[in-house]
Amino acid sequence: MAKFAYKARAAGGELVEGVLEAASPAAVADAIAAAGRIPLEIRESAAEALAFKLPSLSFGPKVRTVDLLLFSRQMNALLKAGVPIMRALAGLQESSTNPAMKTVLQEVRESLDSGRELSVSLARHPKAFSPFYLSMIRVGELTGLLEEIFQRLYHHLDFEQFMRQQVKSALRYPMFVVSAMAVAIVVINLFVIPAFAKVFKGFGAELPLMTRLLIGFSEFMVHWWWALAAAAVGGVFAFRGWVASDDGRFKWDRWKLRIPIAGKIVLKATLARFARSLALALRSGVPVVQALGVTAQTVENRFVAHCAERMRDGVERGESLLRTASAVGVFTPVVLQMVAVGEESGSLDDMLQDVAEMYQKEVEYELKTLSQQIEPILIVFLGIMVLILALGVFLPMWDLGKVAIK
Known part of the structure; x- marks a missing residue:
């Protein structure tokens, strides 16, 4: 028996952490689901992890989004046709081309055979099924609308x-x-400028400041390229390690939304997914507090997820969704107005669906005009590069030409 640290979402939406002793992560997921909670993360505790020399890494096939799309669509069609769920899962297992999905479906069937519910059986595989997916399945079981939930999940995943x-x-x-410009700078400094430097040294004249700076930087790259390459590789690994941490991931996700031009596209796409997920949860009968909690897990941006959790906390304190949405500061006035209308009219899910569609159209428009927005910036940067090279390379020739004329 090993000890596993876990994170789970309770029925009220609050985050619960703890440590359980069990034979496997699947057994931990069973215990968490049996307590009415949704498992979010299950890992070996620190003491157990140190007992092994090598970490447990999975390099095999994984359950992809397309697998979940097919699973949701086919389950909707089979349940609508009246096919029993065990028979449906058996057919999907045989037709699946992904070995990881086959294994998951086999274990889900075995779990159902032992008397567990479908949501509990799927919860045994938190890496394949998100907390939002599990919450929707649970709602479908409670309301008897499982086939409709699968259809909604299919459209949501799509x-x-x-x-x-x-x-x-x-x-x-x-x-x-940006990568092409970086490669061009490296090639120019390693091959082009050294060739000109040999010619300039033969002149025996004092070179302009810009030329001396270019030659000095080029010589530094030629002699210390290995150190620069090592620093670049080390920087990449350090950045990935920083992003993997909770604080680093939060700061990086927040900074991504502030990148000129591209940041607003990422923000709108993230908010579109958030609004679509929240609309689906509310339309399926999930309480607002719990819906905000599970929706925070669907967005792949820690900053926006933190904003969703702040909204959930505000609603728990009795505040309106409009007030909490205004406080987080990521929604536009138009969106806040639509949320206000939705709360007043009782059609919040429809309004959030409209918000998602509005953001989606804005993202599509921004992508169509992206090249037009970026071209002026690229032209300015390229112009600066050409100007620096022209001043550094041609100024000495110009000075020598004037001397020769005199």
């Missing part, structure tokens, strides 16, 4: 994947341009 791809598309072009 929307999540679409917005994730939109964000990647928004960042791909700026990252490519």
